[in-house]
Amino acid sequence: MAASPSSTLVSPPRVDLDGEDTSTLVRGTPEWLRCAGLVRRALEANGWVAVGCRRRVPPELRERMLVAMAELFALPRETKRRTGAADGPYRAYMEKRDSAACHHEAFGVLNAAAGGGEEARAFVARAWPHGNDRFLETLTSTAGEMARLARVILAMVVDGYGLSHRSDEIVAATDTNFRMLRYHNDNTRTSSSDGQPAVGLAAHVDGSYLTVLFQNDVDGFEMRTGDGGEWARVHSPGPDSLLVVAGQPLVVSWSNGRLHAPVHRVAVGGREDRLSCGVFLLPRRNLVVDAPPELVTVDAPRRFRPFEYSDYLRFKHAGGNGEDVLDRFAGI
Ligand SMILES: O=C(O)CCC(=O)C(=O)O
C-alpha cells in the first residue's frame, strides 16, 4: 500500500513560561524549578514540548518576522545565493528537494543578535546592498528573543537534573543559528502522484542542543511515533507558544541518554507556502560534548564516548541524519 500523509494528530505537552507568576523566569525560584521539572520530563518522554512565551516573543513580533521572511524569499535567486557566507553550513543559503512534490529553501544566520547584531547586519547587507532597516530590526529582535528563550530552556534542563552549579558555564558555551525556512509544494497536493507524502524536509534528528521553532499557519511538522515508525502530524502550538525539540548533543551531555531526540520531518500539502523559523542552540564548535560525572552512575553507566562537537557535525553531515547517527558515532 502506498504511504499516505499522516492523519494522526498529536499535540505537544505545554509548559507556560509566562504565566501569572513573574518569577517563572527567575533562576532558582520555586516557579523556575517547577517549570524546569516539567520541561525535563517532557523532553525525557517525547523529546519535545511547547512553551508559552507570549511576553518574550509576542504574536505581533512573530507576524512581523513572517512578513519579513516573505520579503526575503521573494528576492531573486542570485541575490539569495549571495546571502550565504562561505564558512560552513550554518551561514549558507540552500535549496533542497527531499521528495518529488516539495522543495525547501533555508537561510542561516549564526549568532544573529549577538554583539550588537553584527552578523545580522552583514547578512542584511548581502541581501539588500542599499540596506533594509526594517528587516534588520525584525531579524535581530526575533532572533535575539528566541536565542534568550532557548538558553533559558537549556538552563532549565540542566537545573532539572540538579546541576544548577554548572548551568551558567554550559549556557555560555553555546552559539545560535537562526534559520528561516520556506517549503513550497510543487504539486499543491498533500501527496505526490505516486501516493508518497509531499515531504519538504526529510526525516532527521537535530544536531543542536535544542531547537525552538514557530511557523505560519501552514502545518506540516511531523513526528515519528511508536516503534513501527508511524508519522503523526503535529498540531501547531498556536500564536502564544513555541515548539521546542531536543537534539542529540543534549541527549549525550546533559542527560547521559535520559532525554530523547525525536525523529521529525516536514510534509506540506496545498497551495500556500509553509514558512517557519527557529533558533538552533549549538554547543560551541570546539566544545567537548560529554556526560558530567553527576549523571553517570552504576544504574546509569556512560552511554556515549566524549567527542568534539565539530567532529560530530562532520560525521552527521556526511550522511547520518537518522536516529542511529549518535550510536554509530559515539555509542559505547
Ligand atoms: O520547518 C520546521 O518547522 C522544522 C524545521 C526543522 O526540523 C529543521 O530545520 O531541523
Ligand SMILES: [Fe+2]
Ligand atoms: Fe529539525
